[in-house]
Amino acid sequence: MRACSVRRDVPWWLVGLLLLPILGVPAVAYLVSESLPGIATLSLLAIAVQGFVRFARERSTEGGFSAGLALALAFCFSPITVPFALALGASTVFLARERFRDEPSAVPATVGVVVFPVVFVIAAWTFLQWRFSGAAFATLVDSPGFLAFPGGVWASLGAATVTVGLGLLHAPLYLLMAVSMGIREPLPLIGYLLPIAGSVVAVWTGLLFTQVSTTVLFTLLALIAVPRRPRRGLVFALAVVAVAQLALGWLWPPTSPGFAEWAGALTRV
Incomplete structure:
Protein backbone atom coordinates (compact mmCIF):
# COMPACT_ATOMS: atom_id res chain seq x y z
CA MET A 1 0.00 0.00 0.00
CA ARG A 2 2.81 2.36 0.85
CA ALA A 3 4.51 1.89 -2.51
CA CYS A 4 1.20 2.44 -4.27
CA SER A 5 0.68 5.74 -2.47
CA VAL A 6 4.12 6.87 -3.60
CA ARG A 7 3.29 6.08 -7.21
CA ARG A 8 -0.03 7.93 -7.01
CA ASP A 9 1.48 11.06 -5.48
CA VAL A 10 4.39 11.36 -7.92
CA PRO A 11 3.16 11.98 -11.49
CA TRP A 12 3.77 9.02 -13.78
CA TRP A 13 5.51 11.15 -16.35
CA LEU A 14 7.89 12.48 -13.70
CA VAL A 15 8.73 8.93 -12.63
CA GLY A 16 9.66 8.18 -16.24
CA LEU A 17 11.84 11.27 -16.51
CA LEU A 18 13.59 10.53 -13.21
CA LEU A 19 14.46 7.01 -14.34
CA LEU A 20 16.11 8.21 -17.55
CA PRO A 21 19.35 9.44 -15.88
CA ILE A 22 19.74 5.90 -14.50
CA LEU A 23 18.42 3.75 -17.33
CA GLY A 24 19.30 5.89 -20.32
CA VAL A 25 22.96 6.85 -19.96
CA PRO A 26 26.06 4.91 -21.05
CA ALA A 27 27.87 5.25 -17.71
CA VAL A 28 25.26 3.17 -15.90
CA ALA A 29 25.18 0.61 -18.71
CA TYR A 30 28.95 0.30 -18.37
CA LEU A 31 28.76 -0.22 -14.62
CA VAL A 32 26.01 -2.82 -14.93
CA SER A 33 27.75 -4.74 -17.71
CA GLU A 34 31.22 -4.64 -16.18
CA SER A 35 30.53 -4.77 -12.44
CA LEU A 36 27.24 -6.20 -11.27
CA PRO A 37 28.52 -6.36 -7.66
CA GLY A 38 29.36 -2.67 -8.00
CA ILE A 39 25.83 -1.65 -8.94
CA ALA A 40 24.47 -3.89 -6.16
CA THR A 41 26.77 -2.16 -3.66
CA LEU A 42 25.69 1.30 -4.77
CA SER A 43 22.01 0.36 -4.62
CA LEU A 44 22.38 -1.01 -1.10
CA LEU A 45 24.31 2.07 0.01
CA ALA A 46 21.49 4.24 -1.33
CA ILE A 47 18.96 2.14 0.61
CA ALA A 48 21.10 2.51 3.73
CA VAL A 49 21.15 6.28 3.41
CA GLN A 50 17.39 6.31 2.83
CA GLY A 51 16.91 4.33 6.04
CA PHE A 52 19.21 6.69 7.90
CA VAL A 53 17.28 9.71 6.63
CA ARG A 54 14.04 8.11 7.85
CA PHE A 55 15.74 7.44 11.16
CA ALA A 56 16.71 11.11 11.44
CA ARG A 57 13.52 12.60 9.99
CA GLU A 58 10.83 10.39 11.50
CA ARG A 59 12.76 8.94 14.44
CA SER A 60 12.02 5.60 12.85
CA THR A 61 13.75 2.63 14.46
CA GLU A 62 12.73 0.63 11.40
CA GLY A 63 14.71 3.08 9.27
CA GLY A 64 17.75 2.49 11.47
CA PHE A 65 17.40 -1.27 11.09
CA SER A 66 17.08 -0.88 7.31
CA ALA A 67 20.24 1.22 7.21
CA GLY A 68 22.21 -1.29 9.27
CA LEU A 69 21.09 -4.33 7.30
CA ALA A 70 21.67 -2.60 3.95
CA LEU A 71 25.21 -1.66 5.01
CA ALA A 72 25.89 -5.23 6.09
CA LEU A 73 24.69 -6.59 2.75
CA ALA A 74 26.65 -3.95 0.85
CA PHE A 75 29.87 -5.05 2.55
CA CYS A 76 29.27 -8.56 1.24
CA PHE A 77 29.71 -7.12 -2.26
CA SER A 78 32.49 -4.59 -1.71
CA PRO A 79 34.75 -3.17 1.03
CA ILE A 80 33.95 0.37 -0.14
CA THR A 81 31.08 0.08 2.35
CA VAL A 82 33.47 0.63 5.27
CA PRO A 83 33.95 4.43 4.95
CA PHE A 84 30.22 4.90 4.44
CA ALA A 85 29.47 2.80 7.52
CA LEU A 86 31.93 4.86 9.56
CA ALA A 87 30.32 8.10 8.38
CA LEU A 88 26.78 6.93 9.13
CA GLY A 89 27.85 5.48 12.46
CA ALA A 90 29.47 8.74 13.57
CA SER A 91 26.41 10.69 12.51
CA THR A 92 24.16 8.26 14.38
CA VAL A 93 26.02 9.06 17.61
CA PHE A 94 25.34 12.76 17.07
CA LEU A 95 21.65 12.24 16.27
CA ALA A 96 21.13 9.82 19.14
CA ARG A 97 22.58 12.31 21.62
CA GLU A 98 20.22 14.98 20.32
CA ARG A 99 17.26 12.63 20.44
CA PHE A 100 17.91 11.12 23.88
CA ARG A 101 19.27 14.03 25.89
CA ASP A 102 17.28 12.88 28.92
CA GLU A 103 18.13 9.20 28.42
CA PRO A 104 21.89 8.84 27.88
CA SER A 105 21.67 5.07 28.30
CA ALA A 106 19.57 4.85 25.13
CA VAL A 107 22.36 6.26 22.94
CA PRO A 108 24.45 3.05 22.66
CA ALA A 109 21.35 1.00 21.83
CA THR A 110 20.33 3.44 19.12
CA VAL A 111 23.80 3.47 17.60
CA GLY A 112 23.88 -0.32 17.75
CA VAL A 113 20.73 -0.55 15.63
CA VAL A 114 22.57 1.08 12.73
CA VAL A 115 26.12 -0.09 13.33
CA PHE A 116 25.90 -3.63 14.73
CA PRO A 117 24.90 -5.53 11.54
CA VAL A 118 27.77 -4.20 9.45
CA VAL A 119 30.28 -4.51 12.31
CA PHE A 120 29.25 -8.13 12.79
CA VAL A 121 29.62 -8.94 9.08
CA ILE A 122 33.01 -7.20 8.88
CA ALA A 123 34.25 -9.02 11.98
CA ALA A 124 33.00 -12.38 10.69
CA TRP A 125 34.57 -11.86 7.27
CA THR A 126 37.86 -10.73 8.83
CA PHE A 127 37.96 -13.84 11.01
CA LEU A 128 37.23 -16.13 8.08
CA GLN A 129 39.98 -14.51 6.00
CA TRP A 130 42.44 -14.88 8.86
CA ARG A 131 41.39 -18.48 9.44
CA PHE A 132 41.74 -19.63 5.84
CA SER A 133 44.36 -17.29 4.37
CA GLY A 134 46.44 -16.30 7.37
CA ALA A 135 45.84 -12.58 6.76
CA ALA A 136 42.90 -10.83 8.38
CA PHE A 137 42.63 -8.15 5.70
CA ALA A 138 43.79 -10.14 2.69
CA THR A 139 41.09 -8.75 0.41
CA LEU A 140 42.14 -5.16 1.04
CA VAL A 141 45.88 -5.80 1.14
CA ASP A 142 45.77 -7.60 -2.20
CA SER A 143 43.72 -4.84 -3.84
CA PRO A 144 45.86 -2.90 -6.33
CA GLY A 145 46.26 0.71 -5.27
CA PHE A 146 44.92 0.31 -1.73
CA LEU A 147 46.63 2.89 0.51
CA ALA A 148 49.10 3.60 -2.30
CA PHE A 149 48.46 7.39 -2.23
CA PRO A 150 50.09 8.21 -5.59
CA GLY A 151 51.82 11.57 -5.41
CA GLY A 152 51.60 11.65 -1.63
CA VAL A 153 48.83 11.59 0.96
CA TRP A 154 47.64 15.16 0.49
CA ALA A 155 47.92 15.12 -3.29
CA SER A 156 45.86 11.93 -3.34
CA LEU A 157 43.27 13.53 -1.08
CA GLY A 158 43.03 16.47 -3.46
CA ALA A 159 42.65 14.17 -6.45
CA ALA A 160 39.95 12.18 -4.64
CA THR A 161 38.08 15.38 -3.82
CA VAL A 162 38.20 16.42 -7.48
CA THR A 163 36.94 12.99 -8.57
CA VAL A 164 33.98 13.14 -6.21
CA GLY A 165 33.34 16.78 -7.07
CA LEU A 166 33.09 15.89 -10.75
CA GLY A 167 30.74 13.07 -9.82
CA LEU A 168 28.54 15.63 -8.07
CA LEU A 169 28.54 17.87 -11.13
CA HIS A 170 27.35 14.90 -13.18
CA PRO A 188 18.12 14.62 7.74
CA LEU A 189 20.30 16.56 5.31
CA ILE A 190 23.29 15.41 7.38
CA GLY A 191 22.69 11.80 6.44
CA TYR A 192 21.95 12.71 2.84
CA LEU A 193 25.30 14.51 2.46
CA LEU A 194 27.43 11.96 4.30
CA PRO A 195 28.02 9.84 1.16
CA ILE A 196 30.10 12.72 -0.19
CA ALA A 197 32.61 12.25 2.63
CA GLY A 198 32.40 8.48 2.30
CA SER A 199 33.08 8.71 -1.43
CA VAL A 200 36.13 10.93 -0.91
CA VAL A 201 37.58 8.49 1.63
CA ALA A 202 36.87 5.51 -0.64
CA VAL A 203 38.63 7.11 -3.62
CA TRP A 204 41.45 8.48 -1.46
CA THR A 205 42.31 5.12 0.10
CA GLY A 206 42.43 3.42 -3.28
CA LEU A 207 39.26 1.36 -3.08
CA LEU A 208 37.57 0.57 -6.38
CA PHE A 209 35.39 3.66 -6.46
CA THR A 210 35.42 5.82 -9.57
CA GLN A 211 33.78 8.94 -10.94
CA VAL A 212 31.18 6.72 -12.62
CA SER A 213 30.46 5.06 -9.26
CA THR A 214 29.98 8.38 -7.50
CA THR A 215 27.66 9.66 -10.22
CA VAL A 216 25.48 6.55 -10.05
CA LEU A 217 25.40 6.59 -6.24
CA PHE A 218 24.43 10.26 -6.04
CA THR A 219 21.72 9.77 -8.67
CA LEU A 220 20.25 6.80 -6.80
CA LEU A 221 20.26 8.82 -3.59
CA ALA A 222 18.43 11.66 -5.32
CA LEU A 223 15.72 9.35 -6.64
CA ILE A 224 15.19 7.80 -3.21
CA ALA A 225 15.03 11.24 -1.58
CA VAL A 226 12.15 12.49 -3.75
CA PRO A 227 9.28 13.16 -1.32
CA ARG A 228 6.05 11.20 -1.57
CA ARG A 229 4.05 14.34 -2.25
CA PRO A 230 6.35 16.77 -4.08
CA ARG A 231 5.08 20.30 -4.48
CA ARG A 232 4.39 21.67 -7.93
CA GLY A 233 7.54 23.77 -7.98
CA LEU A 234 9.69 20.78 -7.04
CA VAL A 235 7.97 18.62 -9.67
CA PHE A 236 8.86 21.16 -12.35
CA ALA A 237 12.44 21.49 -11.10
CA LEU A 238 12.90 17.71 -10.99
CA ALA A 239 11.63 17.35 -14.55
CA VAL A 240 13.97 20.04 -15.88
CA VAL A 241 17.01 18.76 -13.99
CA ALA A 242 16.32 15.13 -14.95
CA VAL A 243 16.35 16.06 -18.64
CA ALA A 244 19.49 18.14 -18.10
CA GLN A 245 21.25 15.25 -16.35
CA LEU A 246 20.25 12.87 -19.13
CA ALA A 247 21.78 15.22 -21.70
CA LEU A 248 24.84 15.64 -19.51
CA GLY A 249 25.28 11.88 -19.32
CA TRP A 250 25.61 11.73 -23.10
CA LEU A 251 27.40 14.99 -23.87
CA TRP A 252 29.82 14.98 -20.91
CA PRO A 253 29.89 11.47 -19.45
CA PRO A 254 31.84 10.75 -16.27
CA THR A 255 35.19 9.06 -16.69
CA SER A 256 36.73 6.02 -15.08
CA PRO A 257 39.36 3.44 -15.99
CA GLY A 258 37.97 1.25 -18.74
CA PHE A 259 34.91 3.33 -19.52
CA ALA A 260 36.41 5.09 -22.55
CA GLU A 261 37.59 1.77 -23.99
CA TRP A 262 34.17 0.22 -23.37
CA ALA A 263 32.37 3.11 -25.08
CA GLY A 264 34.83 3.02 -27.98
CA ALA A 265 34.28 -0.70 -28.44
CA LEU A 266 30.53 -0.14 -28.68
CA THR A 267 30.92 2.52 -31.35
CA ARG A 268 33.09 0.19 -33.41
CA VAL A 269 30.52 -2.61 -33.34
Whole structure:
Protein backbone atom coordinates (compact mmCIF):
# COMPACT_ATOMS: atom_id res chain seq x y z
CA MET A 1 0.00 0.00 0.00
CA ARG A 2 2.81 2.36 0.85
CA ALA A 3 4.51 1.89 -2.51
CA CYS A 4 1.20 2.44 -4.27
CA SER A 5 0.68 5.74 -2.47
CA VAL A 6 4.12 6.87 -3.60
CA ARG A 7 3.29 6.08 -7.21
CA ARG A 8 -0.03 7.93 -7.01
CA ASP A 9 1.48 11.06 -5.48
CA VAL A 10 4.39 11.36 -7.92
CA PRO A 11 3.16 11.98 -11.49
CA TRP A 12 3.77 9.02 -13.78
CA TRP A 13 5.51 11.15 -16.35
CA LEU A 14 7.89 12.48 -13.70
CA VAL A 15 8.73 8.93 -12.63
CA GLY A 16 9.66 8.18 -16.24
CA LEU A 17 11.84 11.27 -16.51
CA LEU A 18 13.59 10.53 -13.21
CA LEU A 19 14.46 7.01 -14.34
CA LEU A 20 16.11 8.21 -17.55
CA PRO A 21 19.35 9.44 -15.88
CA ILE A 22 19.74 5.90 -14.50
CA LEU A 23 18.42 3.75 -17.33
CA GLY A 24 19.30 5.89 -20.32
CA VAL A 25 22.96 6.85 -19.96
CA PRO A 26 26.06 4.91 -21.05
CA ALA A 27 27.87 5.25 -17.71
CA VAL A 28 25.26 3.17 -15.90
CA ALA A 29 25.18 0.61 -18.71
CA TYR A 30 28.95 0.30 -18.37
CA LEU A 31 28.76 -0.22 -14.62
CA VAL A 32 26.01 -2.82 -14.93
CA SER A 33 27.75 -4.74 -17.71
CA GLU A 34 31.22 -4.64 -16.18
CA SER A 35 30.53 -4.77 -12.44
CA LEU A 36 27.24 -6.20 -11.27
CA PRO A 37 28.52 -6.36 -7.66
CA GLY A 38 29.36 -2.67 -8.00
CA ILE A 39 25.83 -1.65 -8.94
CA ALA A 40 24.47 -3.89 -6.16
CA THR A 41 26.77 -2.16 -3.66
CA LEU A 42 25.69 1.30 -4.77
CA SER A 43 22.01 0.36 -4.62
CA LEU A 44 22.38 -1.01 -1.10
CA LEU A 45 24.31 2.07 0.01
CA ALA A 46 21.49 4.24 -1.33
CA ILE A 47 18.96 2.14 0.61
CA ALA A 48 21.10 2.51 3.73
CA VAL A 49 21.15 6.28 3.41
CA GLN A 50 17.39 6.31 2.83
CA GLY A 51 16.91 4.33 6.04
CA PHE A 52 19.21 6.69 7.90
CA VAL A 53 17.28 9.71 6.63
CA ARG A 54 14.04 8.11 7.85
CA PHE A 55 15.74 7.44 11.16
CA ALA A 56 16.71 11.11 11.44
CA ARG A 57 13.52 12.60 9.99
CA GLU A 58 10.83 10.39 11.50
CA ARG A 59 12.76 8.94 14.44
CA SER A 60 12.02 5.60 12.85
CA THR A 61 13.75 2.63 14.46
CA GLU A 62 12.73 0.63 11.40
CA GLY A 63 14.71 3.08 9.27
CA GLY A 64 17.75 2.49 11.47
CA PHE A 65 17.40 -1.27 11.09
CA SER A 66 17.08 -0.88 7.31
CA ALA A 67 20.24 1.22 7.21
CA GLY A 68 22.21 -1.29 9.27
CA LEU A 69 21.09 -4.33 7.30
CA ALA A 70 21.67 -2.60 3.95
CA LEU A 71 25.21 -1.66 5.01
CA ALA A 72 25.89 -5.23 6.09
CA LEU A 73 24.69 -6.59 2.75
CA ALA A 74 26.65 -3.95 0.85
CA PHE A 75 29.87 -5.05 2.55
CA CYS A 76 29.27 -8.56 1.24
CA PHE A 77 29.71 -7.12 -2.26
CA SER A 78 32.49 -4.59 -1.71
CA PRO A 79 34.75 -3.17 1.03
CA ILE A 80 33.95 0.37 -0.14
CA THR A 81 31.08 0.08 2.35
CA VAL A 82 33.47 0.63 5.27
CA PRO A 83 33.95 4.43 4.95
CA PHE A 84 30.22 4.90 4.44
CA ALA A 85 29.47 2.80 7.52
CA LEU A 86 31.93 4.86 9.56
CA ALA A 87 30.32 8.10 8.38
CA LEU A 88 26.78 6.93 9.13
CA GLY A 89 27.85 5.48 12.46
CA ALA A 90 29.47 8.74 13.57
CA SER A 91 26.41 10.69 12.51
CA THR A 92 24.16 8.26 14.38
CA VAL A 93 26.02 9.06 17.61
CA PHE A 94 25.34 12.76 17.07
CA LEU A 95 21.65 12.24 16.27
CA ALA A 96 21.13 9.82 19.14
CA ARG A 97 22.58 12.31 21.62
CA GLU A 98 20.22 14.98 20.32
CA ARG A 99 17.26 12.63 20.44
CA PHE A 100 17.91 11.12 23.88
CA ARG A 101 19.27 14.03 25.89
CA ASP A 102 17.28 12.88 28.92
CA GLU A 103 18.13 9.20 28.42
CA PRO A 104 21.89 8.84 27.88
CA SER A 105 21.67 5.07 28.30
CA ALA A 106 19.57 4.85 25.13
CA VAL A 107 22.36 6.26 22.94
CA PRO A 108 24.45 3.05 22.66
CA ALA A 109 21.35 1.00 21.83
CA THR A 110 20.33 3.44 19.12
CA VAL A 111 23.80 3.47 17.60
CA GLY A 112 23.88 -0.32 17.75
CA VAL A 113 20.73 -0.55 15.63
CA VAL A 114 22.57 1.08 12.73
CA VAL A 115 26.12 -0.09 13.33
CA PHE A 116 25.90 -3.63 14.73
CA PRO A 117 24.90 -5.53 11.54
CA VAL A 118 27.77 -4.20 9.45
CA VAL A 119 30.28 -4.51 12.31
CA PHE A 120 29.25 -8.13 12.79
CA VAL A 121 29.62 -8.94 9.08
CA ILE A 122 33.01 -7.20 8.88
CA ALA A 123 34.25 -9.02 11.98
CA ALA A 124 33.00 -12.38 10.69
CA TRP A 125 34.57 -11.86 7.27
CA THR A 126 37.86 -10.73 8.83
CA PHE A 127 37.96 -13.84 11.01
CA LEU A 128 37.23 -16.13 8.08
CA GLN A 129 39.98 -14.51 6.00
CA TRP A 130 42.44 -14.88 8.86
CA ARG A 131 41.39 -18.48 9.44
CA PHE A 132 41.74 -19.63 5.84
CA SER A 133 44.36 -17.29 4.37
CA GLY A 134 46.44 -16.30 7.37
CA ALA A 135 45.84 -12.58 6.76
CA ALA A 136 42.90 -10.83 8.38
CA PHE A 137 42.63 -8.15 5.70
CA ALA A 138 43.79 -10.14 2.69
CA THR A 139 41.09 -8.75 0.41
CA LEU A 140 42.14 -5.16 1.04
CA VAL A 141 45.88 -5.80 1.14
CA ASP A 142 45.77 -7.60 -2.20
CA SER A 143 43.72 -4.84 -3.84
CA PRO A 144 45.86 -2.90 -6.33
CA GLY A 145 46.26 0.71 -5.27
CA PHE A 146 44.92 0.31 -1.73
CA LEU A 147 46.63 2.89 0.51
CA ALA A 148 49.10 3.60 -2.30
CA PHE A 149 48.46 7.39 -2.23
CA PRO A 150 50.09 8.21 -5.59
CA GLY A 151 51.82 11.57 -5.41
CA GLY A 152 51.60 11.65 -1.63
CA VAL A 153 48.83 11.59 0.96
CA TRP A 154 47.64 15.16 0.49
CA ALA A 155 47.92 15.12 -3.29
CA SER A 156 45.86 11.93 -3.34
CA LEU A 157 43.27 13.53 -1.08
CA GLY A 158 43.03 16.47 -3.46
CA ALA A 159 42.65 14.17 -6.45
CA ALA A 160 39.95 12.18 -4.64
CA THR A 161 38.08 15.38 -3.82
CA VAL A 162 38.20 16.42 -7.48
CA THR A 163 36.94 12.99 -8.57
CA VAL A 164 33.98 13.14 -6.21
CA GLY A 165 33.34 16.78 -7.07
CA LEU A 166 33.09 15.89 -10.75
CA GLY A 167 30.74 13.07 -9.82
CA LEU A 168 28.54 15.63 -8.07
CA LEU A 169 28.54 17.87 -11.13
CA HIS A 170 27.35 14.90 -13.18
CA ALA A 171 24.46 14.35 -10.75
CA PRO A 172 22.54 17.66 -10.58
CA LEU A 173 19.48 15.76 -9.30
CA TYR A 174 21.42 15.04 -6.12
CA LEU A 175 22.28 18.71 -5.70
CA LEU A 176 18.67 19.73 -6.30
CA MET A 177 17.37 17.34 -3.66
CA ALA A 178 20.05 18.52 -1.23
CA VAL A 179 18.80 22.09 -1.59
CA SER A 180 15.18 20.97 -1.27
CA MET A 181 15.91 18.87 1.79
CA GLY A 182 17.97 21.63 3.38
CA ILE A 183 15.01 23.99 3.12
CA ARG A 184 12.48 21.48 4.44
CA GLU A 185 14.43 19.24 6.83
CA PRO A 186 17.94 20.39 7.77
CA LEU A 187 18.66 17.53 10.20
CA PRO A 188 18.12 14.62 7.74
CA LEU A 189 20.30 16.56 5.31
CA ILE A 190 23.29 15.41 7.38
CA GLY A 191 22.69 11.80 6.44
CA TYR A 192 21.95 12.71 2.84
CA LEU A 193 25.30 14.51 2.46
CA LEU A 194 27.43 11.96 4.30
CA PRO A 195 28.02 9.84 1.16
CA ILE A 196 30.10 12.72 -0.19
CA ALA A 197 32.61 12.25 2.63
CA GLY A 198 32.40 8.48 2.30
CA SER A 199 33.08 8.71 -1.43
CA VAL A 200 36.13 10.93 -0.91
CA VAL A 201 37.58 8.49 1.63
CA ALA A 202 36.87 5.51 -0.64
CA VAL A 203 38.63 7.11 -3.62
CA TRP A 204 41.45 8.48 -1.46
CA THR A 205 42.31 5.12 0.10
CA GLY A 206 42.43 3.42 -3.28
CA LEU A 207 39.26 1.36 -3.08
CA LEU A 208 37.57 0.57 -6.38
CA PHE A 209 35.39 3.66 -6.46
CA THR A 210 35.42 5.82 -9.57
CA GLN A 211 33.78 8.94 -10.94
CA VAL A 212 31.18 6.72 -12.62
CA SER A 213 30.46 5.06 -9.26
CA THR A 214 29.98 8.38 -7.50
CA THR A 215 27.66 9.66 -10.22
CA VAL A 216 25.48 6.55 -10.05
CA LEU A 217 25.40 6.59 -6.24
CA PHE A 218 24.43 10.26 -6.04
CA THR A 219 21.72 9.77 -8.67
CA LEU A 220 20.25 6.80 -6.80
CA LEU A 221 20.26 8.82 -3.59
CA ALA A 222 18.43 11.66 -5.32
CA LEU A 223 15.72 9.35 -6.64
CA ILE A 224 15.19 7.80 -3.21
CA ALA A 225 15.03 11.24 -1.58
CA VAL A 226 12.15 12.49 -3.75
CA PRO A 227 9.28 13.16 -1.32
CA ARG A 228 6.05 11.20 -1.57
CA ARG A 229 4.05 14.34 -2.25
CA PRO A 230 6.35 16.77 -4.08
CA ARG A 231 5.08 20.30 -4.48
CA ARG A 232 4.39 21.67 -7.93
CA GLY A 233 7.54 23.77 -7.98
CA LEU A 234 9.69 20.78 -7.04
CA VAL A 235 7.97 18.62 -9.67
CA PHE A 236 8.86 21.16 -12.35
CA ALA A 237 12.44 21.49 -11.10
CA LEU A 238 12.90 17.71 -10.99
CA ALA A 239 11.63 17.35 -14.55
CA VAL A 240 13.97 20.04 -15.88
CA VAL A 241 17.01 18.76 -13.99
CA ALA A 242 16.32 15.13 -14.95
CA VAL A 243 16.35 16.06 -18.64
CA ALA A 244 19.49 18.14 -18.10
CA GLN A 245 21.25 15.25 -16.35
CA LEU A 246 20.25 12.87 -19.13
CA ALA A 247 21.78 15.22 -21.70
CA LEU A 248 24.84 15.64 -19.51
CA GLY A 249 25.28 11.88 -19.32
CA TRP A 250 25.61 11.73 -23.10
CA LEU A 251 27.40 14.99 -23.87
CA TRP A 252 29.82 14.98 -20.91
CA PRO A 253 29.89 11.47 -19.45
CA PRO A 254 31.84 10.75 -16.27
CA THR A 255 35.19 9.06 -16.69
CA SER A 256 36.73 6.02 -15.08
CA PRO A 257 39.36 3.44 -15.99
CA GLY A 258 37.97 1.25 -18.74
CA PHE A 259 34.91 3.33 -19.52
CA ALA A 260 36.41 5.09 -22.55
CA GLU A 261 37.59 1.77 -23.99
CA TRP A 262 34.17 0.22 -23.37
CA ALA A 263 32.37 3.11 -25.08
CA GLY A 264 34.83 3.02 -27.98
CA ALA A 265 34.28 -0.70 -28.44
CA LEU A 266 30.53 -0.14 -28.68
CA THR A 267 30.92 2.52 -31.35
CA ARG A 268 33.09 0.19 -33.41
CA VAL A 269 30.52 -2.61 -33.34
